Amino acid sequence: MSNSNYDIAIIGGGASGLAAAISAKRQNNSLSVAIFEANQRVGKKLLTTGNGRCNLGNAGNLSGRYHGDTAFAERVLNKFTTSNTIDFFNSIGIECIELEEEKLYPMCLQANGVVDQLRFAADEIGVETLIEHRVQKIEHKGNSFIIYVNGTTYTAKKVIIATGGVAAPKSGSKGDGYTFLTNFGHSKTTTRPAIVQVITKTDLTKALAGIKVEGEISLTTKKGSRTEKGEILFTEYGLSGPPVLQISRMVAECGQGDISIDLLPDIDFTEVFSILKRRKDILKNRTTDQLLLGFLNKRVGEVVIKSAGISLSTPIAELKEKDLKDITAKIKNFKMTATGTKGFDNAQVTAGGISTKDFNADTLESKLIKGLYATGELLDVDGDCGGFNLQWAWATGYVAGISAAE
Ligand SMILES: Cc1cc2nc3c(=O)[nH]c(=O)nc-3n(C[C@H](O)[C@H](O)[C@H](O)COP(=O)(O)OP(=O)(O)OC[C@H]3O[C@@H](n4cnc5c(N)ncnc54)[C@H](O)[C@@H]3O)c2cc1C
Known part of the structure; x- marks a missing residue:
């Protein structure tokens, strides 16, 4: 039976949301952790990455490969480096291989292998995944959050917003996270398509x-x-x-x-x-x-x-x-x-997003609302083509996941 009160609710089951869920549960298995995903399955965008091969990271120097708030990005990326990405994927059954331009891929060269292992790892560790649950609204009352999905409400002590940006909206990321976070008082920089x-x-x-x-x-x-x-x-x-x-x-x-x-x-x-x-x-x-x-x-x-x-x-x-x-x-x-x-419909990533100035780079917790976290493309950081955006998604997911579970 589905529980409707969670310790940690993760809104969005994309790259950063899955990394956050697994990291949070690993950090403290006694917590109840749920992913709310709008699509019929998690990781829909991930399936299309790297031309279906999932360029999941880059073994080269990460510095100079990010845009937006680069100082903030560097602090987060120092907490979860490329070698942490490789270890993380090894730990869920994905072997990594370095190919052209230091790009990292799963050795099977199949993005669906990556999505499946992330999904299985989350299930195995006890993450509850609620598919076809597009969150409409999130409120903060007292010490908890109320999450609204199609007339049903859920509560959570902590919420991680991992809804992505507005690039490739067909994959599910339609900018809902901007609304959630600006309603909580966060500011947003101008968004533009990138890698397009x-x-x-x-x-x-x-x-x-x-x-x-x-x-x-x-x-x-x-x-x-x-x-x-x-x-x-x-x-x-x-x-x-x-x-x-x-x-x-x-x-x-x-x-x-x-x-x-x-x-x-x-x-x-x-x-x-x-x-x-x-x-x-x-x-x-x-x-x-x-x-x-x-x-x-x-x-x-x-x-x-x-x-x-x-x-x-x-x-x-x-x-x-x-x-x-x-x-x-x-x-x-x-x-x-x-x-x-060719615009957001064809772009791989969103440049700009939720301003990082009101987030703590060590935890990804909001400085405005305690217990609220944000990850991935939603934030005002984007990377070059070559695995840098997924590295950002894993790193922010990890940092937010373990911080929320601490
Ligand atoms: C075609 C393509 C190829 C790419 N290739 C690469 C690559 O090879 N390497 C690389 O590094 N990067 C690549 N990227 C970029 C990378 O995929 C993204 O930057 C990354 O997936 C962002 O992760 P995220 O968790 O922030 O958001 P997403 O992966 O977009 O996940 C957000 C999730 O939130 C869900 N969601 C949104 N709103 C709601 C809501 N209200 N309620 C519930 N769920 C919601 C969405 O359905 C989605 O599943 C590619 C992107 C595209 C489009």
């Missing part, structure tokens, strides 16, 4: 839709610049791919920015220019549409030549040194304008 595809003026990208290049992308905005290297995907609307997702936060923040793509980042301008001179000599009996064939992706090469103002039908023999320099410049600095992002 970038919309550009499409005159160049439309012609290249579907093509991937190994390039280096630099974004310049009024707030600064950022450069990232990796596989860039041209799309109908603009750009995608890991380095694009990485710079997207700044596009969302500034609304627009100037993009420059280096299509051959490992070869400098002088070398590219001398390669073109050599190719001109070898291909002197052909037309310019063949100048970059076999050197760059065919369609990319054609767009580069056209954007340098040179006709594809020009005989290669007629190309002047200045023409080759102009083509080299386009290869090294392929420009376009970012005009926005």
